[in-house]
Structure formats: C-alpha cells, structure tokens
Amino acid sequence: MKKTLEVLNRLVREKVIDDYAIGGAMGAMFYVETVTTMDLDIFVLFPDDSDLAPLSPVYGKLKEWGYLPDEYEKECINIEGTPVQFLPAYDALLQEALVQARSFDYEGVETKVMLAEYLAAICVKTGRLKDKLRVQMLQLSRGFSESQFLGLLSTFNLKERFDKWQLQ
Amino acid sequence: MAVAVKMRPLSERQYAKETFRASQAALSYPEKVRQLVMLQERLRPIYAARGRIIVPWTLDRDEAGGTMSKQV
Secondary structure: OHHHHHHHHHHHHOOOOOEEEEEHHHHHOOOOOOOOOOOEEEEEEOOOOOOOOOOHHHHHHHHHOOOOEOOOOOOOEEEOOEEEEEEEOOOHHHHHHHHHOEEEEEOOEEEEEOOHHHHHHHHHHHOOHHHHHHHHHHHHOOOOOHHHHHHHHHHOOOHHHHHHHHHO | OOOOOOOOOOOHHHHHHHHHHHHHHOOOHHHHHHHHHHHHHHHHHHHHHOOOOOOOOOOOHHHHOOOOOOOO
16 A cells, blocks of 8 residues: 555646545544455545546546556556545535645655544535444544534534434 | 433443454554455455455555554
C-alpha cells in the first residue's frame, strides 16, 4: 500500500488532482479495529470542478503509468497491488471532509485520512446497513467528538435521517 | 416514581473482549493494513467456494513485516 500512496501523491504533484483523502472502510480503519475490505476508497478534489467526467484525467494518467482496471474489483484501478476506487468529492460534505482531513505518515509516505466525525456523517448520508454499523464503531472510537458529529449532521441536513436510523 | 436501574457490572470475559477490541483499535495503521491482508488471505478460499475471486493486496517487503509508523 505504501507504493500505492506514493502514486496518489504523484497525481497531486503532477496536478492531475488537487488533493485526496482516504475514506470508506480504510478511512474508518484508522480509528477502529481492522475491518474487511477489498478496495481503497480515495476521495478526490479536482482543479476543475466543472468537468462532467472528472475522473477521466486520473484514469488517463494512471493508464499512461501502466495502471489498469482491476481484474476482479470492478470500478477500481489496480495500483501496485491495491485496488483503488476513485470517488469525486461531489458534494459539500465530501469537499469539507477532504479539506479537514488529517495528514499522517504511512511508513515514510505522507498521506491523508478523513476525520472520524466526517466519515460517520458520510455513512449517515450513504445509508447502507454496513454504514450504520460503521457509525456505531466510529462513535465508540477513542477521541470521537459526538458534538462535532451532531454539528455536521445539522449543517448537512442529515439529522432527520440519523434520527430515523436510530429508531429502526 | 422513577425506578432505579441496577446495572450489572461487566463480566471478566466481556471486559476482556472490550479491552482486546480497544487494543486492536489502538494499533498503528500499517499494522492494521497487515492484519487486513492476512484477513483477505484467509477469506480467499471462503469467497472462492462461493464463486467470487478475491486477490489479497500486495505489501512491500518492508511493509509486510516492517516498523510501526507514527500517527501524527
């Protein structure tokens, strides 16, 4: 995964993308115990957000570097043995989550992961059963700010959805 | 009139489980990635029996048994 992160950083250096952050299960794993996943979800900010197919330049550049779609994990590009799913930060919540993401050092490679509270809010928005379980795990994680999480739910109009979830 | 709820303390076994989970969550990220790859390797035959092919991630040599990274 170290080489994978180096390739992602190269995408930023070469201005193919503005910035990126790890999200999804791999993002959550930063705060909670190991969970099973087969791909690495990477949320991306682009220099030009008006592009109708924002991921095309990313796929194009990766193809140029020899990274092709993963044989088994559809929608992923296999980068140095890790299937990576690129997801554009298409709404205000994802964009803020990306801007607020924390940097950390992965075996000598600088990378970014979304904050636990944002990951939980994104789960509420996505709304699958596994997202509900992930929110519960994140809420129990060390240092999780319940007030920040509830604040995000209010800001991004997710409070009602979360309350409904709680009753199910 | 309010009824006082008597909470049962956690049993030794439950407490041990909680402690174990907390200790797992506190591992470094590279360590968790190594655990994930091990999980993927164990899951491979189970998924294969169900007709789904999964390929465990590739780790660098230094990553596979490497040093812990610091989380900033």
